[in-house]
Amino acid sequence: MKKITPRDLALGIIFILQIMIGILGNFSLLYRYLFLYHSQCRMRATVMILKHLTIANFLIILSKGAPHTIRALGWKHVFSDFACKLLLYVDRVGRSLSFGITCLLVIFQTVTISPMNSCWKNLKVKAPKYIAFSIAFCWIQCLFVNLIFPLHTLYVSDKWHSTNMTNTRDFGYCVATDLENISGSIYVALVVFPEMSFSVLIFWASGSMILTLYRHERQVQYIHKASVSPRPSAESRATQSILLLSSTFMCFHTLSSIFNITLAIFHNPSWWLVNTTSLISMCFPFISPFLLMSRDSTLSILCIH
Template sequence: MGTSTCRGLKENMLNDRIFSRDVTIAVVSLSQTTVGILGNVSLLYHYLFLYHTQCRLRTTDLILKHLTLANCLVILSKGVPHTVAALGLKYFLNGFACELLFYVHRVGRGVSIGTTCLLSVFQTITISPMDSCWKGLKLKAPKLVAFCIFLFWIQYIVITLIIPIYTLHVSSRWSMKNITKIRDWGYCFTTDHAQIIGTVHTVLIVVPEISLSVITTWASGSMVFILYRHNQRVQHIHGNKISPSSSAESTATQRILALVSPFLSFYALSSIFHICIALFPNLDWWVMNISALISLCFPTISPYLFMNHNDMVPRLSFEWIRNSRSFKLF
C-alpha cells in the first residue's frame, strides 16, 4: 500500500506540474494573440479608413498596411491553434489543415520581415541628401514600393509552397521506414522524411530571413548615421544653442532604434529556434512552446510601436530634404 500510495502521489504531482505549465503557456499565448489581433486590426482599419476617405495613402502607409496584414496572418496561424492546444484541445487538425496552417504562417512571417526591411530601406532613401548614392532613387522609390510589396507576396506564396509539395513528393516515393522525425505541435502531428527536408526549409526560409534582417540592420544604421551627420552640421551652424539630447535628429534616432531593436532581437531568436526545430528531432516541450511564443512577439508589439512613433522621423527641417521634395516618412 505504501509503495502504491507513493506512486500515486508522484503521478498527481507530475499531473499538477503538466497542468500548471499548460495553463501558463495558454495564458501567455492567449494574451499575445488577443493583444496582437486588436493592435493589428486597429492599425489596418486606420489605413483602410484613410484610403476610403482620402482615396490615397502615403507610401509608408501602404507598406504598413501590408505589414499589419502579414502580422495578422502570423498571429492567426500560430497564436490561435497554439492557444487552443494549450487550453487542452489536442490534435484537432488533420494533416492537410496542419500543412495549410504552416503554409499561411510562413507566408505571413516572410512578408512581415520583407515589408519591415522595405520600410527601413525606403526611409533611408527618403532622408538621404541629394549628393548621396541614393539620389537616383529618391524620386523613383515611391513608385517602386508597390511593385516590391507585390513581389514579396508572390515570392513567399510560391517559394513556401515548395516545402509541402516536396514533402508530399517524398512521402509518395518513400515508405514509412524512411520517416526520420515525427513532430508533436500540440494541435497536430507532422512527419519529416529524411534530413533533406530540414535543409530545404533552412535554405528557402531561414536564409532569406537572415538576409532581409541584415539589410534592415544596414538601412537602419545608415539612417542613424545620416541623422547624426546632419545633427553635427546643425550644431556647427548654430553653435551650442541646440541641446543634442533634445534635437529632432536625436529623437528620430531613438525612435528608429526603438523599432529596429525588438525586430532584430525577436526574429533572430525565432530564426535560431526554427533552425533547431527543422534540423533536430524530438526537441523538448519547452523549446517548441518558447519558439511559438517568440515568433508572436514582434507581430504583437509592432502595431503599438508604430502607433506610439507615428512620426518615426519627424518633420525635420533638413534643407536637403526640402530641396529634394522628399516624401513624409510617417
C-alpha cells in the first residue's frame, strides 16, 4: 500500500460519495418501480425502459468508481489481468447500454405523444409491444460488440506493473496495450458510428417532442379561457421529464467524449486528466435517478389510471 497524499485522499472521498449516493439513488428508483409493479398501479411502458437505464447506471458507477477509489486510497497491485479486462468490459457495456436505452426511451416517447393524424399513427398502437424486444436487442448488441475491447487487448495489468510498455492507454488503475491496435474501421463501425447515430436520433426525437408539446400547449390555450391555467397532463409532464433526462445525458456524454478523446491522445496522461474523465463519466448515472424522482413526484406520471 503506497503512501496516501492529501490529493489522493480528497479524490478517494469524492469517488466514495459519488458511488454511495449514486447507488442509493438508483436503488431507490429501482425499488420504487418494482414496488409499483407489485401494486395496483398499471405502469406506463416507459418505466420498463427506465429500469434498464438504472441497471446501466449501476454498471458504470461500479466499474468506474470502485477501481478508482481503491487506487486513490493507496492500494497497489490489486487488479489482475482478468480483473482489468472485466472492469473495462463492464464499463463499455454500461456506457453503450446507457446510450441505447436513452435513445430508445426518447424515440418511444416521441411516438407515444405524436398526434393520431401523424405518420406515426400505425406505430403508435404497436410501439409498446416492441419495447421488450428492443431492450433485449440493445443488451445483446452491447454485450457482443464490446467484446472487441478485452479480446483485442494483448496485455492489461495493474498500472504499477507496466513501466516499460509502449502503445499503452492509461485507465488510472490499469494500463492496456492493444493487440496491433483495434482496427480503425472496426472501431468506427462498431462503436463510433452507433454512438453518432444514437446522438442524431436523440436530438431529432427531442426536437420532435418539443414541437409536439408546443403545438399541444397552443391548442390548450386556444380552447381554454385566458384566465384559466390548466395543469399539464400526466403525459406532458412525463415527456418533460424525459426531455430533461435526455438533455442532461447529451450534455454529460458530450463532455465525457471530449475528455475521453483527449485521454486517448496521450500515452501518459496527467493525474488530473485521468481522474476528471472518470468523475465526468459517472455524473449522469449519479444524477439521473434524482432528476427522475424529483420530476416523478406524483404517481400519475408513472401510472396509467
